[in-house]
């Protein structure tokens with residue numbers, strides 16, 4: 416449905432996105448994650464033809480460019496602040512965009528907005544505005560929905576409702592590209608993860624594969640922590656260290672054993688442990704910095 420191929424995005428003279436390529440198929444829920452300033456919003460804006468870029472973006476085989484937006488009429492979006500007219504009511508805002516009044520009513524009740532939907536939007540709280548923005552993005556049976564930090568300002572109940580809506584729409588074929596800093600929340604909805612850092616996509620994997628490939632680290636405990644630190648650093652092996660216990664990548668364990676034994680450092684423990692989604696992301700970002708960053 417969406418094909419992004421070798422896309423480079425520029426703001427002024429500065430390249431913000433470098434050689435991005437990925438696909439989104441109907442029903443996919445893609446979590447777009449990365450540190451502050453990584454390029455998530457810029458990538459989303461690029462897909463929407465809102466930035467200068469080179470490379471190719473195709474939506475249902477139709478090209479999107481900065482000046483060609485025809486393919487985007489089946490795309491719902493919520494990027495940065497919801498596009499809401501403050502002096503109209505929530506209902507009037509929805510009606511501006513809706514092709515079908517029933518669609519409006521259904522979203523108002525699904526998102527629990529009945530009690531305030533006839534009030535002017537200027538009096539809405541952050542979360543109320545956010546729900547209205549999400550409702551606008553979901554109007555008109557979109558094929559693709561792009562949501563930048565959709566859980567911003569939402570309370571627990573609203574978060575659950577939005578999560579459920581995303582699943583319902585995806586089950587009917589709507590694809591989602593969602594960025595969020597709340598990884599635990601994103602983890603509950605996404606079935607594919609794209610990790611971006613400094614404008615480069617460094618991971619693009621189905622979530623099950625991602626967790627299977629990266630979920631294990633090894634716990635390392637030796638009889639000489641300081642010498643272990645020195646040796647790992649000298650050999651450019653990434654590690655984290657907390658209270659004398661190291662965590663290291665499974666791919667390095669044979670090399671580590673060789674290095675330590677050659678220097679008469681003895682293992683007290685070297686065992687596999689599972690890491691959380693958050694820990695995996697931090698490790699991947701650290702590794703991508705070139706193996707010369709260590710967290711101790």
Ligand SMILES: Nc1ncnc2c1ncn2[C@@H]1O[C@H](COP(=O)(O)OP(=O)(O)OP(=O)(O)O)[C@@H](O)[C@H]1O
Nearest residue numbers: 426427429431449450451452453454455456457458
């Ligand atoms: N209008 C702009 N002018 C100049 N630089 C910009 C502009 N918009 C974004 N950038 C730069 O592009 C890079 C990516 O920004 P972007 O907002 O896409 O990151 P992000 O991953 O969405 O970050 P965050 O998680 O903080 O929202 C940053 O270095 C930012 O400074």
